[in-house]
Amino acid sequence: MSNQPGSSTAASVGRPHRHPDRDPGTPRDPGTGADPAPETQAGPGAEAEHGPDAETDPTAQGDREAQTDRDRHTEADRDRDAHTDRDHDAEAARSATTGQVGEEIHTAPAERTGYAPGTPLLAVLALGWLAAMLWSTRETIHSAAVGLTAITLSAFALPGVISAALVAGAAVALAASELAARRLGDRATLRFAAAIGAGMLVGLGTALAINLTYADNATTNTIAGTSAAAAVIGGAIAGARTPAPVGAVVAAALGTLFFVVVFSQARDPLFDLFGADDSQASLVGAAKWVSRTESLLGGLLAGLLAFGYLTWARRRAVRRAPDAPAPRWPAYLLAGAGPGLLLLLAEVIIRIGGRTLLDLAGALSEADAVAQTSMGTSRVDNGIWVLFVGALTSVVLFGRTLGPTPRDDDPETVED
Numbered sequence: 001m002s003n004q005p006g007s008s009t010a011a012s013v014g015r016p017h018r019h020p021d022r023d024p025g026t027p028r029d030p031g032t033g034a035d036p037a038p039e040t041q042a043g044p045g046a047e048a049e050h051g052p053d054a055e056t057d058p059t060a061q062g063d064r065e066a067q068t069d070r071d072r073h074t075e076a077d078r079d080r081d082a083h084t085d086r087d088h089d090a091e092a093a094r095s096a097t098t099g100q101v102g103e104e105i106h107t108a109p110a111e112r113t114g115y116a117p118g119t120p121l122l123a124v125l126a127l128g129w130l131a132a133m134l135w136s137t138r139e140t141i142h143s144a145a146v147g148l149t150a151i152t153l154s155a156f157a158l159p160g161v162i163s164a165a166l167v168a169g170a171a172v173a174l175a176a177s178e179l180a181a182r183r184l185g186d187r188a189t190l191r192f193a194a195a196i197g198a199g200m201l202v203g204l205g206t207a208l209a210i211n212l213t214y215a216d217n218a219t220t221n222t223i224a225g226t227s228a229a230a231a232v233i234g235g236a237i238a239g240a241r242t243p244a245p246v247g248a249v250v251a252a253a254l255g256t257l258f259f260v261v262v263f264s265q266a267r268d269p270l271f272d273l274f275g276a277d278d279s280q281a282s283l284v285g286a287a288k289w290v291s292r293t294e295s296l297l298g299g300l301l302a303g304l305l306a307f308g309y310l311t312w313a314r315r316r317a318v319r320r321a322p323d324a325p326a327p328r329w330p331a332y333l334l335a336g337a338g339p340g341l342l343l344l345l346a347e348v349i350i351r352i353g354g355r356t357l358l359d360l361a362g363a364l365s366e367a368d369a370v371a372q373t374s375m376g377t378s379r380v381d382n383g384i385w386v387l388f389v390g391a392l393t394s395v396v397l398f399g400r401t402l403g404p405t406p407r408d409d410d411p412e413t414v415e416d
Helices: 008-014 044-050 058-107 119-142 147-184 188-213 218-238 243-273 280-320 329-353 355-362 366-400
Strands: none
Touching: 119 147, 119 188, 119 243, 147 188, 147 218, 147 243, 147 329, 147 355, 147 366, 188 218, 218 243, 218 329, 218 355, 243 280, 243 329, 280 329, 280 366, 329 355, 329 366, 355 366
16 A cells, blocks of 8 residues: 555654754654655644644744743732832831821930939039038138238138039039930930039029128138139039039049048148158158148049949949940040049139139238248149049059950850
8 A cells, every 4th residue: 555645654654753852843754864745744633643842833932932921020010019018118117207206206305325323412412512611611711810811711711612612513513414314305405504504503602602601801702703603614514415424523523522621630640751840841841742642542532433433324324224335445534534624623713713812812921922832833733643643543443344355266256
């Protein structure tokens, strides 16, 4: 029987056998190598048995590519919709925060990271010290039988009153600024205004107390005006943005002033210890050593008190806000040097505001002039010693609290 095109035998013999690795193309007859007949390529029987070839059918390939493109675009649309939803959610959250939380921030006191603990107690102690110095000076002046002696005693008592007024103004102003920060918000302008107002009140009260209780003369007006100015300056100092170091300075300055009074009870034994006798040279030499000992001990006390106060303030701040930043070494340096700086500032106020009283006392006699000059030099030296020794002590104590820096090759610092 002859193989006719279109017969079942021809269809079975002429069907192409493709290799999966061969590039799709026109199939050839495996027997003769010639191109098969058109009926063999796309015969009705072959199509019915196997269906259209997906790899060679351009229509099927185009549909598949179109479907792939549609899937890709659908995926991109879903991603874009997801991003849009996230943007809308973020915008809604920002709007809610701005509209609700933001109003609370403006109306409620802001969260503070710096605290000065014990400011009411410091204010009470400073005011008590100022009252004690005013009373002591008044009793000293009124005990003088002669007016010229009263002028000399007033000049000697002026530094103690000015130092007490300066520290009292700073302590009361610090307490007022802390109260305003807690109630109305920790803003620099509000803090400074409260501090200045409190310092002015302390200065006004001090001037009134002096004018009402002291004798009405030129020396009284000088002491009153200079003390009021010192209290206002102390209030301005307390208006700083960092309350903890200011509180440390006030606490250390109070301790230093109290130490000076206590140390005066040990002057006579120390004079004997340093070899003072009836000669003028031995008295001068012993006085220098006594003054240096007083300044050294006062500086050590100032550094200890400043470091202790800042450590206390740090613990209180961490208790209120665990993420509060710790004071760095410049804060300890400033706090330790603060009492000496206040003593030097008081000396500047004395020489400017009390110049009339000092000149009047120095004009009484040559010995009074030498005494006033010697006392002024001694106060300056004492302030410098307290400044440097206090700063060094506070920084050294702070350095001892620091741990060793971990090395890169330390096995404890290397993560597994």
